[in-house]
Amino acid sequence: MKETQQISAENLSGPRARLLELAQGRGVSLAALSELLGRNPSYLQQFIRKGSPRKLEEQDRATLARFFGVGEGELREAQEKSYVKAPVRGAGEWVEVPRLDLGAAAGAGRVPGGEAAFDTFRFSRRWLEEQGLARAELSAIRVEGDSMEPLLNDGDEILVDRSPRPFRDGIHVVRLGDALMVKRVASAGPGRIALLSQNMAYPPVEIAAEEVEIIGRVVWKGGRV
Numbered sequence: 001m002k003e004t005q006q007i008s009a010e011n012l013s014g015p016r017a018r019l020l021e022l023a024q025g026r027g028v029s030l031a032a033l034s035e036l037l038g039r040n041p042s043y044l045q046q047f048i049r050k051g052s053p054r055k056l057e058e059q060d061r062a063t064l065a066r067f068f069g070v071g072e073g074e075l076r077e078a079q080e081k082s083y084v085k086a087p088v089r090g091a092g093e094w095v096e097v098p099r100l101d102l103g104a105a106a107g108a109g110r111v112p113g114g115e116a117a118f119d120t121f122r123f124s125r126r127w128l129e130e131q132g133l134a135r136a137e138l139s140a141i142r143v144e145g146d147s148m149e150p151l152l153n154d155g156d157e158i159l160v161d162r163s164p165r166p167f168r169d170g171i172h173v174v175r176l177g178d179a180l181m182v183k184r185v186a187s188a189g190p191g192r193i194a195l196l197s198q199n200m201a202y203p204p205v206e207i208a209a210e211e212v213e214i215i216g217r218v219v220w221k222g223g224r225v
Contacts, residue, residue, distance in 0.1 A: 156223035
């Protein structure tokens with residue numbers, strides 16, 4: 001019996017149920033689809049069975065949607081957070097980047113609070129082009145805690161680029177469970193990543209890659225001197 005036939009859709013809803021339906025309809029295993037995404041073979045089975053990760057990353061949704069010939073929205077959670085979708089507005093010489101009422105903990109982790117845009121930063125379109133950010137999907141959030149000092153300080157505001165792209169080591173905003181954090185993220189072997197702090201008082205955390213949702217890459221910071 002095929003792997004996809006062994007999982008019941010009875011208690012599933014949303015993108016999990018739709019992905020299982022598409023896989024069963026095409027007769028393709030979840031392991032094969034996981035490998036198509038460059039993930040470990042159990043990635044999508046854990047997504048459907050255990051809800052880990054909580055949602056598919058944008059590039060994974062796009063790849064699966066192309067494979068099945070469906071709209072990407074069919075694989076997206078209806079209640080996805082506004083900070084993932086907040087638009088960058090702009091015309092002419094200036095671009096307005098939304099400031100979100102949201103903090104990413106530079107420490108042990110923080111459960112997100114409000115996520116609505118309450119203000120904007122205004123950037124020169126030319127400056128964004130010079131920084132290679134002309135097509136970036138940007139939003140600004142604040143840093144909370146001291147684990148990323150001296151690179152990022154408590155109260156700094158950071159620009160997060162949520163554009164889908166292949167993972168590479170760097171400073172990222174990530175979600176671990178319900179906690180939102182800003183950490184240096186590095187590969188730690190097949191299927192594993194390390195969450196690293198700049199402040200040596202905080203030890204590194206090594207976990208399975210599917211346990212972490214990478215929200216976006218930190219590309220700029222601002223703060224008081």
